[in-house]
Amino acid sequence: MLFGANDQSVAAEEAFTNRQAQWQAVVTALTDHLHRVAGPTFDVEDFAGPRHNVLVAHGVGGIGKSTLSRKIEASLTHPEGRPAQWAEPAWPIEKLLPVRIDLARSTGIDFERLMLSIRLAVASLGRPMPAFDLALRRHWERNHPGEPLEDYLRRGGLFSRFSNAVNLPSQLQSSLADVAQVLAMPGTIGGAVGQLTTALVGALRERRQTVRALAGCARLADILEAEADLETLSFAAHLLAWDLHQLPADQRVTPVVLFDSFEEVGTRTHRDFERLLQRIVWLMPNVFFVITGRDRLQWAEEGLAGQLDWTGPTAWPGLAGHVPGARAHHGPAVRQILVGDFSPQDCDDHLARRLATGGQPLIGLDLRAAITARSHGLPLYLDLAVMRFLEIRRTGRTPQPDDFGDFPALISRTLSDLTSDERHVLRSVSLLDAFSVSLATQVAGLTHDAAALRLTDRPFIREDQSGLWPFHLHQVVRSAIRNAEDHTDDRWSEQDWHRAATRALTALGQEWAHGPRRDRAVLIGVLRQGLRLARDFNLDELGWLADAAFSYIGDSVWEPLDPPAHGHQGTELSTPADALVETLSALARRQREHRARTVQRLTAVIDSGLLPAELQEMPLYYRAKALRDIGRDEDSRRGYQQVADHGGRLAAAARRGLAQAARLAGDFPTALAAAQQLGWEGRHQRVLGDLYWVQGEVERAAEAYLAGRLEAEQHAKAGEAAHTQAMRAVAVAFTDPRQADDELDLAQRLLANLDLRATTINAAIASLIRDAGNPTLDDRVRTLRTELDAAGLTSMTPTLDVAVAFHQAVQGDHEALAATIARLREQTSNGMYAYYTDIAHFMADLPLPNDHTPPRWLDSATATRARWRALVTARRDLLRTSR
Structure with a gap:
């Protein structure tokens, strides 16, 4: 950089990322800490001065922060645990007391276990910590009544981790016994901790000579009087720091606490756990803390005041070196260092x-x-x-x-020390978002795993064991290999890339069909990658993608699938892969787009004629569904009929659509006969439930929906299970609001990880029916009406108005009900859902208009009227008795 310009005013500064430098940072910071603590001005009870007792090492996931943390702990524990290239520190290791605490969620750590871990490490000194032990024992008795601390430590595995853990209970007992003795209280204190602390607080307040050893701890009485919760336990960290400072000089040690995986203590908007940990660091100025995590600590930012107890560069001068907008600190005070990226x-x-x-x-x-x-x-x-x-800049251009x-130099630098096979595997896996060793070997077309195994050890390969495939290529390296001009001797031609893409598509299909897992997560993973490969490399043979596409739509979950393009220009459909990508994207996006837009997109796919015959029914069927949603019922029926006549994989679903069309037209006997022929593939129980509830037979409908949900769960169809459960909540809400709470709760849990807009709205309608008679429903109704309009779910608006009519009939609000009936008549003027007008009249026991054409009820209009009216009067009775 120094020789990159003639301008002498340009200054260049270099950053370091090597582990040796990070160890040196630890040595420097810890040496500074030891000098401060040993100095004559150090005061363990100083709660206002700046803190210099923390060092932070942060970097991206998988870069080796946990390894660094473990190496530091080992180096501070045993000289032989220090890497050879790390310099030997000047201070004696025996004067340090390291304890490493992994904050990863997988360890099951909580704040109580964290405090116990620190105290257990201190137990190796073989001495009680009287001030802290009193607070700890009081906390334990209040929060774990009847549970011996020894049992908890043994069950939680803390005894095995800390060799001196067995001494802690006896040290706690010794502390209590010593205090009881100086207070002249009888016997060994066991269950009388509350009595003991009360007596001690009184003695401290009265400044009795008998407790002068503890009287020097100014905050002890306040902490013992406070509520024994986690907040108080965090403040009790000061007591442990005070106890440590009271040790004779020749027995005094410096604890070094290493917090690893600090990013998992919470998010940058929820800092409750972080606040407790910061409190420990602040209140234990004689303890040195090494924190490793993905992000730098923000404690030196004044904007966090109120979220944390101590913030700003004055409080944490060593953490302010990399705070945006702050003046960088130089020298040993800098306490935030980067690891890797x-x-x-x-x-x-x-x-x-x-x-x-x-x-x-x-x-x-x-x-x-x-x-x-x-x-x-x-x-x-x-x-x-x-x-x-x-x-x-040298050319004179800005x-x-x-x-x-993308920088070609990234390719040459990345490939420079790889073998030929490793280079081949690396280019191959750049086609994939993530990979396993076996998948990488297949994509590369090799017969052995050695090259892929060696490649996974390279620093530009990241590992995430929680993913479908554990490895992925660093995004910048991947982009450079795919996009930058490759000047290496073994660079690939276009045909090489095309052959590799074909191998990758085949390998992904094998992974889905015969891999170690065959669940929906794998399906989505292979579809996203396979669709992109087929589209970007113009692979005409879709192969397994057709079967995978039908598996994708079969559960109605609709995870986003539209893959990002690689060199894909424009929006015109030109290949079968283009058409399939557009179809699946339209189906997933319809949960967030107006249904009219869905019709437009699917029509373009159908008109393109690019899809093979087996896939052509997919856009036809879902266009028919979207046409129904926007109120074009006759066009929808024709689409269903076309798919049913074709006899393909969606024929049963299309027959369900025709049965539902008969129901919407009010031809209930025809709909019932059709439903009984559908079977599971046609979701017969759901169709029966939809048919029964409009007859006022809501209990029968609820049973059908329950049977449908159980069938869906048996077939592992999460989307269908959520839908039938939401409709079961609708049916139950008419008769039993309390049970409806449970049904809605289950529906919400089934919907938690799904993107089903119509089903979510059905659940919201069920909650309105449950609350019918409550005068505060108007705002919720308006919100739902707006959401239906935005989504283009016109077909669901009459159902919402039936729920509103039920509410108004229960209230006896005839004027509002008349307006709702008028709105229903307008919405159903095309004949679809016209029976909703009948239902609204039945609820209020109103006569039907003379010009009204009734539907074909399953039994009779009189019986149906009686059932709907009975639901209204039952709700009125329920509301009257609950007042």
Whole structure:
């Protein structure tokens, strides 16, 4: 950088990322801490001064932060545990007391276990910690009555982790016995902790000479008097710091607490756990803390005041070095270091400091943001971007964001020390979002796993064991291999890429059909990658993608599938893959788009004629559903009939659509006869439930919906189970509001991870029916009406108005009911759902208009009227008795 420009005013600053430098940072910070604590001015009860007892190492996931944390713990525990390249510290290790605490959720850590871990580590000193032990024992008695601490430690595995854990209960008992003795209380204190602390607080308040040993702890009485909850336990960390400071000088040690996986203590909007941990760090100034996590600590930012107890650069001067907008601190006070890749904030900070002139960043804010976004935190990319910036600047042109894309140098640097097979595997897996060793080997077309195994050890391969496939290529490296101009000797031709894409598509199909898992997560994973490959490389043979597409729609869950394009130009459909991508995208997007837009998109697919015959029925069927939703019932019926006549995979679903069309037209006997022929594939129980509830036979409908949900669960169809459960809630809500609470709760749980807009609205309608008679429903009705309009779910509006009519009939609001009936007559003027008008009249026991054409009820209009009227009067009686 120094020789990259003639301008001598341009200053360059270098950043480090190697582990040796990070160990040196630990050594420097810990040495500074030891000097401070040993100094004559150090006061363990100073609650106002700045804190210098924390060091933070942060970086992206999988970069080795946990390994670094473990290595630091080992190096502070045993000299032989220190890596050979790490320098030996000047201070004696025996004066340190390291304890590492993994905050990952998988460890089951909570704040109580965290505090116990620190105390158990201190137990190795073989001495009671009287002030803290009193508070701990009081906390334990209040929050774990009847549970011995020894049993908890043994059951929680803490005894096995801490070799001196067995000494803690006896040390606690010793502390209690000593206090009881000085207070002249009889016997060994066991269950009388409350009595003991009360007596001790009184003695402390009266400043009796007998308790002078504890009287020096100014906050002890206040903590013992406070509610024994987690907040108080966090403040009790000060008591442990005080106890440690009372040890004789020749027995005093410095605890080093290593908090790992700090990103898992919460989010940057929910800081409750973080606040407790920060309190420990602040209240234990004689303890040194090493925190490793994905993000830098924000404690030095004043904007967090109120969320945390102590904030700002004055409180945490060592943490302010990388705070945006703050003046960087230099020298040993800097206590935040990076491990590997940079976070976005640090990318910007790096670019701002990398080149400067006159003390100001040479690279502007907008350009820094563009480079940061494209770097994905890779330090190498940032350095290459700075070099390109200088190169463009030398030409006299101002660098622009478009100048910073993929760097060919990333390819050569990434491939430089790989074997030929490893280079081949690397290019192959760049086609995939994620991969396993076996999948990488198949995509590469190799017969052995060795090259893929070696590749997974490379630093640009990230590992996430919670994913479908554990490995993925660093995004910047992947983008460079796919997009940048490759000048290496073994670069691939277009045919090489096409052959690799064909192998990848085949391998993904094998993964779905014969892999270790065959669940919906795998289906979505292979579909997203397979669709993109087929589209971007114009693979005409869809193969397994057709079967996978039918499996995708079979559960009605509708996860987003539209894959990002790689060099895909325009929106015109030109290949079968284009048409299939557009079809599945339209089906998923209809949960968030107006149904008229869904009709438009599916019509374009149908008209293109690109889909093979076996897939053509898919856009035909779902266009028929969308046409029904927007009120074009005759067009919808014709579409269903076309699919049913074709006799393909969706024929049973189309016959269900025709049965439902008969129901919508009020031809209930025909709908019933059709429903009885549908079977599970045609969702017969759901059709029966839809038919029974409009007859006023809501109990019978609820039974049918329950049977439908159980069938759906038996066939592992989460979407169908959620839908039938929501409709069961609708049926039950008419008769039993209390049971409806349970049914709605189950519906919400089934919907939790699904994107089913219409089903979610059905559940909301059920909640309205449950609350019928409550005068505060108007706002909820307006909100639902707006949502239906926005979604284009016109067909559901009459159902909402039936719920409103039930509410108004229960209230006896004849004027409002008349308006609702008028609205229903207008909505159903085409003959579809016309029976909803009958139902509204039945609810209020009103005569039907003379010009009204009744539907074909399953038994008789008189019986149906009586059932609906009985539901209204039963609800009135229920409301009257509950007042």
